[in-house]
Amino acid sequence: xxxxxxxxxxxxxxxxxxxxxxxxxxxxxxxxxxxxxxxxxxxxxxxxxxxxxxxxxxxxxxxxxxxxxxxxxxxxxxxxxxxxxxxxxxxxxxxxxxxxxxxxxxxxxxxxxxxxxxxxxxxxxxxxxxxxxxxxxxxxxxxxxxxxxxxxxxxxxxxxxxxxxxxxxxxxxxxxxxxxxxxxxxxxxxxxxxxxxxxxxxxxxxxxxxxxxxxxxxxxxxxxxxxxxxxxxxxxxxxxxxxxxxxxxxxxxxxxxxxxxxxxxxxxxxxxxxxxxxxxxxxxxxxxxxxxxxxxxxxxxxxxxxxxxxxxxxxxxxxxxxxxxxxxxxxxxxxxxxxxxxxxxxxxxxxxxxxxxxxxxxxxxxxxxxxxxxxxxxxxxxxxxxxxxxxxxxxxxxxxxxxxxxxxxxxxxxxxxxxxxxxxxxxxxxxxxxxxxxxxxxxxxxxxxxxxxxxxxxxxxxxxxxxxxxxxxxxxxxxxxxxxxxxxxxxxxxxxxxxxxxxxxxxxxxxx
Ligand code: BG6
Numbered sequence: 087x088x089x090x091x092x093x094x095x096x097x098x099x100x101x102x103x104x105x106x107x108x109x110x111x112x113x114x115x116x117x118x119x120x121x122x123x124x125x126x127x128x129x130x131x132x133x134x135x136x137x138x139x140x141x142x143x144x145x146x147x148x149x150x151x152x153x154x155x156x157x158x159x160x161x162x163x164x165x166x167x168x169x170x171x172x173x174x175x176x177x178x179x180x181x182x183x184x185x186x187x188x189x190x191x192x193x194x195x196x197x198x199x200x201x202x203x204x205x206x207x208x209x210x211x212x213x214x215x216x217x218x219x220x221x222x223x224x225x226x227x228x229x230x231x232x233x234x235x236x237x238x239x240x241x242x243x244x245x246x247x248x249x250x251x252x253x254x255x256x257x258x259x260x261x262x263x264x265x266x267x268x269x270x271x272x273x274x275x276x277x278x279x280x281x282x283x284x285x286x287x288x289x290x291x292x293x294x295x296x297x298x299x300x301x302x303x304x305x306x307x308x309x310x311x312x313x314x315x316x317x318x319x320x321x322x323x324x325x326x327x328x329x330x331x332x333x334x335x336x337x338x339x340x341x342x343x344x345x346x347x348x349x350x351x352x353x354x355x356x357x358x359x360x361x362x363x364x365x366x367x368x369x370x371x372x373x374x375x376x377x378x379x380x381x382x383x384x385x386x387x388x389x390x391x392x393x394x395x396x397x398x399x400x401x402x403x404x405x406x407x408x409x410x411x412x413x414x415x416x417x418x419x420x421x422x423x424x425x426x427x428x429x430x431x432x433x434x435x436x437x438x439x440x441x442x443x444x445x446x447x448x449x450x451x452x453x454x455x456x457x458x459x460x461x462x463x464x465x466x467x468x469x470x471x472x473x474x475x476x477x478x479x480x481x482x483x484x485x486x487x488x489x490x491x492x493x494x495x496x497x498x499x500x501x502x503x504x505x506x507x508x509x510x511x512x513x514x515x516x517x518x519x520x521x522x523x524x525x526x527x528x529x530x531x532x533x534x535x536x537x538x539x540x541x542x543x544x545x546x547x548x549x550x551x552x553x554x555x556x557x558x559x560x561x562x563x564x565x566x567x568x569x570x571x572x573x574x575x576x577x578x579x580x581x582x583x584x585x586x587x588x589x590x591x592x593x594x595x596x597x598x
Pocket of ligand 1: 347348457
């Protein structure tokens with residue numbers, strides 16, 4: 087198929103749009119873990135949305151593999167229901183019919199050789215009838231303990247092997263291990279079977295438009311970069327607040343906690359993009375090089391008791407509803423020490439950032455859902471006003487609003503209208519919804535398409551993963567030795583210990 091064919095007839099595309107669409111060539115995707123939440127809520131809808139936007143090849147194939155007694159039609163029904171409920175773009179019968187023609191289901195256990203032989207047979211058949219050309223991605227949306235089994239099966243059954251120009255890729259969902267040792271072990275397991283360029287580690291935050299916009303904001307403008315350093319920035323706050331609890335994920339979450347769940351990956355990636363130097367290009371190698379340099383320069387404070395905080399949500403009220411505490415959640419032991427809130431102070435030992443603290447916090451059952459990166463600037467060195475004129479003046483801030491209210495806010499002081507000189511903080515806002523007519527694709531649409539195109543810049547390399555664990559491991563060890571996390575009320579902003587942690591530095595958390 088020529089690039090753009092299959093797109094010309096797509097009514098969702100604006101005919102004036104002259105950008106070259108990135109359309110995947112002939113290929114298929116095998117999904118392990120089709121019965122999980124991620125598949126239903128994110129992956130299946132993303133596949134449909136890509137097809138609907140004309141970005142998948144006409145013969146695209148989706149193969150589900152699971153321990154279920156399903157026929158192809160049962161699998162198609164599961165995908166159909168997921169698409170109807172969660173897809174971003176409107177449902178169109180003709181798109182669905184063409185896509186669903188390429189659905190296959192292979193029932194089996196992960197340790198069943200015969201099931202993998204059947205999978206190999208199915209894929210060979212798809213190459214013949216759908217023209218997938220021997221190009222297949224294997225998406226492991228399964229518990230990490232099963233990775234080695236599936237990867238070994240892919241090798242044994244010949245599925246990881248490719249001929250000539252064909253490609254075989256493996257997509258790995260987090261968690262990439264639970265500490266440095268296990269992450270290294272996982273990387274070894276993968277590298278025995280797949281070369282590094284065929285391994286795609288998903289950190290879905292990197293697929294978010296607003297996260298990619300950190301690089302656009304910094305490196306496409308002259309306005310920000312001159313002040314993006316220790317001479318002007320007082321400190322940086324990176325917040326990932328969620329209003330939801332752990333839902334039905336007790337099995338995954340207990341023993342993992344907020345820091346392993348989202349700081350090790352999403353928040354440290356946000357830190358890396360915020361703190362890194364300009365890459366020589368946006369090629370994967372250059373980007374990863376700069377991120378790796380920053381992560382290697384991250385230093386954790388000596389006194390972890392004063393510079394970290396963790397908590398567990400207690401029962402409370404949220405959104406007008408009574409919600410239970412973490413220790414009362416189903417399948418969570420009453421003695422669980424798992425934190426649902428974590429705050430950490432880090433420093434970046436580079437010329438640009440020496441002495442500038444980066445405060446990271448993430449928590450569940452907080453006041454509202456918001457993810458943001460805030461650069462808080464130093465106070466003006468001198469204020470030529472009467473002291474009373476600036477009583478309400480705070481610090482300038484540049485806030486990159488990752489979600490849900492996507493945009494950028496600049497906060498600065500302005501004269502209050504009237505006869506006296508009085509200066510107060512005001513906000514200047516850029517909102518995606520107001521400036522662009524296109525709505526942002528879901529992170530998984532972007533990342534799945536990148537996998538099928540073999541485009542790696544938005545996927546962390548194993549060095550980044552290992553460096554992130556090096557940062558987190560001593561903190562986790564410290565916490566493991568220091569009793570129970572503090573309780574905080576659901577619907578609030580975390581434990582008092584987190585407030586005190588910043589107060590010791592003479593600072594306060596932002597109230598988004
Ligand atoms: C996942 C975490 O990586 O990110 C979840 O495992 C969390 O615990 C989720 O809820 C949040 O993603 P998003 O895109 O809604 O911010």
